[in-house]
Amino acid sequence: MKKFNMCPSCKREYDDYGDRRYHAQPVSCRDCGPTIKLCDSTEECMDDRNIFTYCGQIISEGKILAIKGIGGYHLACDAMNTEAVRRLRQRKIRDDKPFAVMVKDYETANKYCHISPFERKLLESKEAPIVLLKLRDRGMLPCMVAPGNPYLGVMLPYTPIHLGLINAIDSHMLVMTSGNKSSEPIYYRDQDAISNLQDIADLILIHDREIYIRTDDSVTREVLGKEYMIRRSRGYVPLPLTINLEGKVLPRVLACGGELKNTFCITKGDDFYISHHIGDLENMETNKSFEEGIEHFKNILNTDFDIVACDMHPEYLSTKYALTLNKKVYFVQHHHAHIASCMVDNNLSGEVIGVAFDGTGYGEDGNIWGGEFFTGGYRGFKRAAHLEYIKMPGGDMAVKEPWRMALSYIGNSIKDNYGKNQDDDGINIEGDTFLRDIDYKAIRTIELMMERNINCPVTSSMGRLFDAVSAILGLRNTISYEGQAAIELEYLALDSTLEVVEPYSISIEHKNNVYIISTKELISDIIRSVVNGEKKADISLRFHESIAEMVLCCCSRIREASGLNRVVLSGGVFQNITLLKSCIKLLKNNDFEVFYHEKVPSNDGGISLGQAMMACMDNID
Structure with a gap:
């Protein structure tokens, strides 16, 4: 604020120790404080007193506005205008990843989402994060806002500009997404925003208070009465x-x-x-x-x-x-x-059983890890168990195309060269599962790659197992954002009506002082469930419960061998709240002390x- 010289009135308030604005660093007014202006791609400006009314009008008409905040630029449109949201997705090249919204107040958010007292506390906190809330009815909002998602990221206005805009539109709800192009960081310098956002935004709302360093919005949620951080940034x-x-x-x-x-x-x-x-x-x-x-x-x-x-x-x-x-x-x-990181988050010392589930991590043996159990502490960990290694045909392409991982897991589980013909129970893999949607030449190419071990690194990743099951169920053969296949698999499980959940079979072997978790029976059983016509939501829930049972079984064996009783859960896969809660419940019911993240993302x-x-x-x- 040092570039804004205080007018006599503000200077008087700043210097008067009896005034509530005494030595308040942002003290200013319309005469001496920051100003706002509206620019188009030619940088022509509008800066009159009715700027919020005008912005509200153009947003209500379906226009997209770039807005300068305190940590960077946002792209905004009316969240209730389906065509505007569709246009924003098209221009930003963001096919499916959910948008967050900004609403006027708690009452507006409560109309659309279930909000617990703790979630309200997070929403209205001084940090003003985006809070993931359960939608009351997915049909209340245009599906383009958060496609197929039962949750909505919601935040309240945290600057005067946001408040002025939100009050100027009838819906009192704006889609608010980072002002950047795909894969680039959020723009925070005016010239960068004007140059790079003109193909996305119809107009750009700028203020003349400099942003010193870019900062994205924080994202958080509630899990079992505690905050569970997803992205720790602005406010924290x-x-x-x-x-x-x-x-x-x-x-x-x-x-x-x-x-x-x-x-x-x-x-x-x-x-x-x-x-x-x-x-x-x-x-x-x-x-x-x-x-x-x-x-x-x-x-x-x-x-x-x-x-x-x-x-x-x-x-x-x-x-x-x-x-x-x-x-x-x-x-x-x-x-x-x-x-x-989870140990620090929970102020733990000493040794623990660590369960780390994620998509990709470079292992000590040079392979790709991600389904790991450890014993140890800050001075070092020892690998105690892991998922068996599975080929990743095409390397990183197997992440972008989950059907490749499905084919790899099927090949590991079903006899006769990746199920080209039939397994022992007469299941025709190509006819009965997701493979009917994939070109036969593509399937055969991947089979040959795996047979000849061409560009097929191996992985123990839990994330890749979730991808494979998602593809086997026909949910997602390709993804448009990280973790999409696994996320949709979790949301599918929420639709299950099973009262009693029977886990699938998983076998564990002990080799060279490490437990190896085999997925052969698991994948075979899932395929049979698909062929037998089980509801996909029920299959997904059974799969989630199977992984939780696997965690309990491994931790129990490790406890018996090591005497350790504290279990720490970390890694991106544990952003899956269905899995996280199941693991916590099973472990606690079997007398483990369980620790998971709160202040730091998993x-x-x-x-x-x-x-x-x-x-x-x-x-x-």
Whole structure:
């Protein structure tokens, strides 16, 4: 605010210790404070006093508006206007991923969503995050807002501009999505927004208060009466997590995080400062944002670092950055960092049983991990169990096309060369399952790749297992955003009417002091359920319960061998609340102490904290 010189009236309030605005840094008025203006692609401006009325009018007519906030630009349209929402999806090239909405107040949100007292507390908190709420009726909103989703991300206005706009439209509900192009970080500089958003937004609403650093909206939800963070950013950052290590002096560490949903973490004394959400490090602009963010934190904290912690994956850009700093580098295995982050989140010390379920993480053996059980603590973890390795035909393409993983799992489970003919029970794989929707030549190509082991890395990923089951049920053969197949599989389970849920079979073998979890029976049983005409919602729920039973079985065997009784649940797959709740219930019913995330995301947005803690403990004075 230093560029805005106070007028005599505001200066008088600022200097009067008896005034409620005494030394209030943002004190200003219409005469001396920030101003707003409306621009089109030619940068012609409108800045009269009726700007909100005009913006409300054009939004109500179906136009798309780019809006400058306090952490960057949003793209907004009337959430009740189906054509406007469709146009926003088309222009932003965002096919299916749900949009968040901003509503006028709690009462408006309550008309559309079920809101518990705790969810209301989150919604109305000073942090003003996006809160995931259960829709009362999916038909109350245009399906284009959150396609096929029983939940809606809702936030309240947190700036005067937002409030002025929301009051100017009849629906009192705006779609609010990040102002950027696909894969790029949110725009926060005016010229960048004008240059890059003119093909998406019809008009751009700008104010002249500079945004110092870009910051996305935070996203959170309630799980079993606790906050369960999904994206920790605006409103929560840069408040630190303070770790009490009984007077031990911690080294100064920079932890660089992972590749997706990147955050970094800087330590100063007992405080661990996790950054705002950076995003996926896959282009120059996001990498620049990552490096600028680190310098920004160093400046505001007046600190530096002696040790750099990073992921073991040699191709992660965050790892490559760490290696350029000419500092001592500490490599942390991806899933070890997940478990450590959840331990810090719950203020745990000592050793635990760690369950890390996600999509991709570079393993100590060079394979792709993601369905892991560990024992240990901050000074190191030992792999105790994992899903059996399965081929990923085409590598990363198997993530984008889940039918490839389905074919791989079927080939691992059904006899006769990936089920080209029939299995022992007479099930015709090509005729009875999802494969009827896939071109035969494509199927045969993938079969040959797996037979000849061409571009087929192996994985123990739980995320890929969820993808495979989603494809087998015919839900999703290709995805348009990360985790889509697994997300839709979870939402399908919510439609089940089963009163008694019978899990599918899973077998566990003990080899070389590690438990190997076989999915052969599981996949075979699911295929039989499809062929026998079971409801897909019931199959999905049975699958979820099977994974929860698997977690209980593995943890029970590990407890018997190790004596450990505390179980820590982390990784992006545990954003699946159906699975998370089932695991917690089963484990607690069998006398385990169970810990899951609250203040830090279970996804890759939290691993920088785990990296920082493990680096500190390994280098502690």
